[in-house]
Amino acid sequence: MTRYTITAAAALLATTSIAGAGGLDRTTFSVAPLFEDGNYFEFSFSAAMPDVTGVALAAAPVPGERSGDMADDYFGYNFAYRHEINDMLAVAVSYGNAYGANVNYTNTDASYPLQGFTAELYGQALSVLGQYQVNDNISVYGGLRYVIMSAETAAPAAGNTNEYAPDGGLGYVFGAAYEIPDIALRASLTYTSATTHDNSITVNGFDALGVTASTTGEYTMPQSLTLEFQTGVAEGTLVMASIRWTDWTETVIDTRSDLGTIDYDNDVWSYMIGGARRINDMTAIVGQISYESPNDLLASNLSPTDGRLGVSIAGVFDISEQLTLTAGMNYTFLGDADTEIPGGPAGVPLANFSNNHALGAGIRVGYNF
Numbered sequence: 001m002t003r004y005t006i007t008a009a010a011a012l013l014a015t016t017s018i019a020g021a022g023g024l025d026r027t028t029f030s031v032a033p034l035f036e037d038g039n040y041f042e043f044s045f046s047a048a049m050p051d052v053t054g055v056a057l058a059a060a061p062v063p064g065e066r067s068g069d070m071a072d073d074y075f076g077y078n079f080a081y082r083h084e085i086n087d088m089l090a091v092a093v094s095y096g097n098a099y100g101a102n103v104n105y106t107n108t109d110a111s112y113p114l115q116g117f118t119a120e121l122y123g124q125a126l127s128v129l130g131q132y133q134v135n136d137n138i139s140v141y142g143g144l145r146y147v148i149m150s151a152e153t154a155a156p157a158a159g160n161t162n163e164y165a166p167d168g169g170l171g172y173v174f175g176a177a178y179e180i181p182d183i184a185l186r187a188s189l190t191y192t193s194a195t196t197h198d199n200s201i202t203v204n205g206f207d208a209l210g211v212t213a214s215t216t217g218e219y220t221m222p223q224s225l226t227l228e229f230q231t232g233v234a235e236g237t238l239v240m241a242s243i244r245w246t247d248w249t250e251t252v253i254d255t256r257s258d259l260g261t262i263d264y265d266n267d268v269w270s271y272m273i274g275g276a277r278r279i280n281d282m283t284a285i286v287g288q289i290s291y292e293s294p295n296d297l298l299a300s301n302l303s304p305t306d307g308r309l310g311v312s313i314a315g316v317f318d319i320s321e322q323l324t325l326t327a328g329m330n331y332t333f334l335g336d337a338d339t340e341i342p343g344g345p346a347g348v349p350l351a352n353f354s355n356n357h358a359l360g361a362g363i364r365v366g367y368n369f
Contacts, residue, residue: 023222023248023268024121024303026076026100029192031175033080033092034131034141039369040082044096046362049073052334054304054353059341060113067114067351068107070304071358074100088133098147099123099221101302103259113350114301114342119259121151121164121302123221129173136181142174147195147221153257160205162257169195169221184232194223194250201256216254222247236278240288244270259342262302266295276316284316286328292335299337304353307335312360322368330360 033040052071056063078096085091103119105112129143151164175190199216224247230240248264255262274288294307314328334356338349 023246023251023264024099024101024123025246025268026074026097026123027078028226028244028270029098029125029127029145029173029190029224031092031129031141031173031188031190033082033094034090034129035177035186036082036366037368038084040080040366041369042078042080042364042366044078044362044364046076046360047073048076048358048360050334050356050358052304052353052356052358054339054351056112056351057338057349059344059348060350062109062111065109065112067105067112067353068109070103070105070107072102072104074102076100076362090131090133092129092131093127094129095126096124097122098125099149103302114259116156117154117257117259119151119153119255119257119302121149123147123149127173137179138176139179140174140176142172145171145173145192145195147171147197149197149221153255153259155257160203160257162255163202163204165198165200165202167197167200169197171195171223180231184230184238186231187229188227190226190228192224192226194220194247196220199253203256214256216256219253220250222251238276240272240274240276242270242272246270259301261343262300264300265297269293274312282318286312286314286316288312290332294335294337298340298347298349299353301339301342301350304337304339304351305334305356306337309333309335324366324368326364326366328362330358332358332360334358 033042050071051069053069054067056065076097080094082090082092100123101119101121105114105117108115125145125147127145129141131139131141133139146168148166148168150166154161171193173192175188177186177188179186196218199219201214224244226242226244228242230238232238246268248268251264253262271291272288276284276286278284290310292308299306310330310332312328312330314326317325319325336354339351341348341350
């Protein structure tokens with residue numbers, strides 16, 4: 001069982017714990033397949049089951065009305081392929097979910113603000129990366145990342161549905177890694193650029209601004225910087241950690257709906273620490289704790305939480321010399337938040353969301369050849 005298979009398990013656990021993360025993240029971009037041995041293919045599938053409820057505050061038309069569970073369950077997937085050209089050069093291609101939101105305010109009390117409002121937002125990313133091994137310890141990598149965004153919102157009370165045409169944006173990735181293979185040590189720093197997208201909307205009925213159709217310009221999905229570290233500390237034992245910064249303050253999306261403008265007042269910092277222990281020649285266990293710091297500001301009604309604390313565990317099973325199966329679960333405590341009033345006065349909270357959580361599960365199949 002290679003040290004890189006353990007890293008892939010950590011990447012899977014990050015996917016299962018992303019429910020309720022700051023901004024619109026659905027997965028954290030991972031360069032782990034680049035560090036596999038030889039040629040490699042993997043497929044992963046994850047499911048998230050958040051439970052997010054809130055209560056209207058004094059600024060609402062009817063204080064005390066409840067939102068019901070406004071966060072729908074969702075699924076994610078990812079494919080990745082690494083091809084080794086020679087001892088110094090490799091390429092990798094990956095495709096899967098990057099961003100998303102599933103909002104459902106149809107289970108609310110009758111007078112809850114946004115009653116009946118739904119929204120779905122999707123972002124898929126295709127990445128093509130190359131890696132150059134400078135020497136036994138240092139490698140550099142980089143390439144292109146193409147993100148396709150689309151969305152749909154519905155407000156039955158206003159009699160409209162807004163459809164956001166799919167639009168792609170091209171970005172880039174670059175990074176470097178330092179390794180000491182004898183002790184399974186690797187430190188990597190990866191930068192992912194922002195991507196720009198057109199916000200072209202088709203309105204079926206009248207939107208919140210009384211417009212039948214509109215194009216509101218452009219928006220960006222954020223740049224990010226990720227530092228990852230792992231090292232062996234004893235025979236069969238590995239520790240790992242990561243820090244990730246995401247520039248969400250640069251994302252502003254005019255929804256042309258009852259939801260108002262989607263924007264973020266703070267960037268998001270995410271942290272992870274974990275470990276892996278080999279049980280026998282065929283099995284290892286991976287555990288990790290993930291944390292996202294709260295910003296203590298009003299949250300969007302699209303994602304009415306602030307910060308998170310997650311606990312994850314996974315098993316890694318060598319089915320054969322080439323085939324590895326990873327399965328993991330996560331439980332995340334979602335931070336309490338007050339939401340903003342769409343289009344209303346700044347700093348006045350609409351509703352309070354507290355004592356919420358999410359459950360995630362995922363499976364990954366990896367094949368070296």
